[in-house]
Amino acid sequence: MKLSFSPEDERFREEVATWLRENLTGEFEQLKFRGGPGDEHMFPEERKRWEQKLAEGGWTCVGWPKEYGGRGCSIEQQVIFNEEYARAGAPGHVGHIGEGLAGPTIIAFGTEAQKKKYLPGIVAGTVLWCQGYSEPGAGSDLANVKTKARFDEAKGKWIINGQKVWTSLAHESDYIFVIARTDPDSVAHKGLGFFLVKMDQPGIEVRGIEQITGTSEFNEVFFDDAECDAEDIVGAPGDGWKVAMGLLGFERGVSTLGQQMQFQNELNDVIRIAKKNGAAKDPAIRQRIAKAHTELKIMRYNSMRMLSGQGGSDGSLQKEALIYKLFWATWHRDLGELALDVMGPESQILEGGPYELNRLQAMALFVRSDTIYGGTNEIQRNIIAERGLGMPKEPKVAIK
């Protein structure tokens, strides 16, 4: 039982760290530690240029097969890349949806034509993607999508009508991938299609959603007879659920250590403030800080287990992977509360008007979404009980 990466992987780490040190400079200096969750509305143009800089260095899509423009990095190396990326304070990847979601889906389920058409833009950092999944009536119950796609024989195109919500960076994106209902009589996860849709067209309107932070990372996207080329459906009509869920299987925990690096930076900030203002002497605060430290350390060891284990023979997630989202999201939420409590009444005073939050204030508010997006804590608990412990699934209620 060892906790070390191989010498080869450590050399890779050095290579990443060196490149970042040499290139996260000049115009990119101001982007350090910016553009992550809760800060994604900041510096979009500058981060696009950074994305292209990464592409020039061959550092986008590192986990993709080489034949599609990636580096073919192992899981361990992807983890290391993300850890060094976070350590260097490199900005939030504006291309992360293309790289982590759209691209892998097209690689796994797409035609050769779709791969040729879409993958190079993602690798080059010149084409940005957003995700069109959730709808007002389809959050936890994603299969309840109502957005429709009808094939217009005369035009030779899919016509899409409906609405998506919580779409990050829709206003900056070139393309959106959309789950829409191709069979109008179908319900739930049957009769869905997976579409690759150009954002810049008359039939698509984007409206920002103002969040608790006063900023707008998320959007509503309205489809009013929006058009999608015949060859831009991934898989056949009816395959949409399979393709959409296939995405979720790609999450192999590569972002874990990078995420934990950011968490450590935040915790370090909290500790710094606590030492400065005396909260570090309060017994109750000490307990909470120590708990945060304990659990962040264990988060790392948990990730090491995820990297070391094999999945179940039926492809099931390892136990330590199954609990991971619930664990980190809850931890981060608690850190937000701790941060405000350590700052005390000063936590309520803003840097500037009208609504300028400092980094920890923004974090403390933004973490309230961590336990909701990507599977709410309640859904996670259902999944853990059902898949991890074999407990009965929720009873189905017939549609009236």
Added chain:
Amino acid sequence: MEFAFTDEQQMIRDTAESFLAEVSTSEAVRTAMATELGYDRELWQRICGELYWQAIHIPEEFGGMGLGYVELVAMLEQMGRYLLCSPFFSTVCLGASALMIAGSDEQKAEYLPKICEGLTATLAYTGKAAAANGGQWGADAVELIAERQGEQFVLNGTLRYVPDGASAELLIVAARNEGSKGEEGINLFVLPADQAGIERQWLPTMDQTRKQAEITFTDVTVPAAALMGEAGQAWPQLAKVIDLATVALAAEQMGGAQQIMDITVDYTKERTQFNRPIAGFQAIKHKASDMMTRVEVARSGVYYAACVAQEVLVEGELATELPEAASIAKGYCSDAYFKNAGEALQMHGGVGFTWEYDVHLYFKRAKASEHFLGNGAYHRERIAQLILD
């Protein structure tokens, strides 16, 4: 990344699981716990003679298996699952470790082979002061007094909360020089438990699966050869032994937290109310999910601490991380095990409250283990001192 059991370690784990599932049944536990001795001598003979578990991390030169702390933790997890009533923890995780860390070559050569042959031992370092401030398990708990008289030491005072203190054949005791405080002036001695002047009192305990004793020393005279390490300088070694034992106990706690969850989930799948298994009710599912999350998080903490503890034995790079790793593991596991056991009782409904069902055995072991060697609050304060002060 190889942060998982090797095939050999997995085999040790699996052997322990199948052996204990067979011999440490509910009935066996209840029989053993009802005695003052607290364990079945025949079973201990079998463990020592057939499986050689007591020798697992003792170096080969002293008759041991020369394996490491990860193997030890793999076994302890199973022992925790099955509430094994035996002197294993006190003998191996306290006694043998103390000899290995603090003993002279002569002391190791004298006593470690005897432990390999089945001699039982324990570490007695805490006085009543261990109960202060909600529980303190560091140097401040050492109250026994040692007075040097020429080539001898005379020991006086009381030790309390000593695991298997009434039955252990060999004692390793901590005693401080008169007038010393804190980490100063601490000595460790190894001596037979039947020495004149030693009075051992078995204490009835809420958790009957692990026995405790109070030991009184009245003018107990020990030769210089019984002194382990330098006179008055033993705190660093004692601290290391305590931290190693802390990791071992966390492994047991993690196993217990796992087992009580498994027992409870199985129960909820069988128990029907309102025409369906209660396992289908979301309130029950969510409690179970939280139990599983705690178990897996506990497991990750324990396995890392085991790797660090192994580095301590071989004086490797990570050895300096022992205090933090031990506190991370014990702090988390103490709360996790007790929380799981409490939820288990709740999820069992009325029957969880009976003597007949095994839930209370885990509940009580969880609470006793929580306190021994420091509960969550104690270990979090230790971590706070490391990172805030």
